[in-house]
Amino acid sequence: MQINIEKKHFWVLVVMISLIAVAVFVYAVSSGDNSADAFGHKASDISGLESGGGLDYKTWEVLPTGTTTDISLLDLDTLCGDGDGCFAKLCMQDYADSKPGLSWCHYCHFSYSAKTNWWQNNCYNSFVEGQNGDNTVKHIINIGNTCYFTDGEYDTWTGKDTVGLNLGLLNYAPKGTYDAEKCILTLID
Numbered sequence: 420m421q422i423n424i425e426k427k428h429f430w431v432l433v434v435m436i437s438l439i440a441v442a443v444f445v446y447a448v449s450s451g452d453n454s455a456d457a458f459g460h461k462a463s464d465i466s467g468l469e470s471g472g473g474l475d476y477k478t479w480e481v482l483p484t485g486t487t488t489d490i491s492l493l494d495l496d497t498l499c500g501d502g503d504g505c506f507a508k509l510c511m512q513d514y515a516d517s518k519p520g521l522s523w524c525h526y527c528h529f530s531y532s533a534k535t536n537w538w539q540n541n542c543y544n545s546f547v548e549g550q551n552g553d554n555t556v557k558h559i560i561n562i563g564n565t566c567y568f569t570d571g572e573y574d575t576w577t578g579k580d581t582v583g584l585n586l587g588l589l590n591y592a593p594k595g596t597y598d599a600e601k602c603i604l605t606l607i608d
Contacts, residue, residue: 421527421563422594424546433541444551445478449501460602461565468515474539474607474608475497475498475607475608476498476605476606476608477494477498477570477573477604477605477606477608478498478604478605479588479601479604480588480601480602480603480604481588481593481601481602482598482600482601483486483551483590483593483600483601484575484590484600485573485574485575485589485590485591485594486573486574486575486589487571487572487573487574487587487588487590488567488587488589489585489586489587490585490586490587490588490604490606491550492533492584492585494532495533495538495605495606496533497608498606498607498608499529499530499531499606499608500530500531500532500533501608503530504529504530504531504608505528505529505530505606505608506526506528506529506606506607507526507527507528507529507540507559507560507561507568507606507607508524508525508526508527508603508604508605508607509524509525509527509531509560509564509566509568509588509603509604509606510522510523510524510525510566510602510603511523511524511562511563511565511566511597511599512600512601512602512606513599513600513601513604514563514565514597514598514599514600515597515598516598522603523562523563524562525560525562526541526542527540527542527543527559527560528541528542529541530568531551531605532547535550536550536551536552536584537543537549537550537551537569537572538559538586540559540560542560546565547559549570550568551585551586552583552584555603556569556570556571556578557569557570557571557575557588558570558571558590561596563593563595563596563597563599563604564595564596564597565590565591565592565595565596565597565598565599565602566589566590566591566595566599566602567577567587567588567589567591567602568586568587568588568589568604569586569588569589570586570587571587571589573587573589573591574589574606576591576594588602588604590602
């Protein structure tokens with residue numbers, strides 16, 4: 420099958436398609452919050468986490484005290500308690516004197532059930548699950564035996580006999596493998 424179009428009609432068609440594409444782009448960028456209804460995402464969502472990007476997240480930081488910083492059940496349920504869970508990013512910052520300013524991070528999928536207190540973590544080829552408050556310490560994410568997202572509770576590098584319901588962030592330096600300046604946990608829904 421062969422279609423014969425005069426050259427001038429071909430260029431008119433190209434110009435019309437280009438104008439339509441520009442009009443759709445301008446509408447998507449300039450329509451603000453209503454563009455999500457038409458296109459699935461707002462133009463501002465493209466910018467990502469730096470400006471919020473429509474994502475819900477919370478970050479905790481802990482210095483090398485050997486004591487856990489609590490992550491509340493409300494935050495866990497809000498960010499990770501829905502059907503798709505959340506992403507957990509744990510970073511160990513300034514962990515080696517020979518490599519100042521570097522961070523070593525793990526990104527994992529994490530989910531939590533406020534109804535049953537069960538949690539589960541799928542990180543690379545590692546799968547860990549546990550029940551919060553069952554008096555069994557399990558580390559959800561461990562970086563270099565120094566930074567931990569954990570269901571254990573520690574006070575000055577000593578584990579407590581009873582484990583409460585909150586999960587925690589722990590910087591075990593300088594008793595861990597690395598002397599991390601800071602451990603940072605971000606939960607991203």
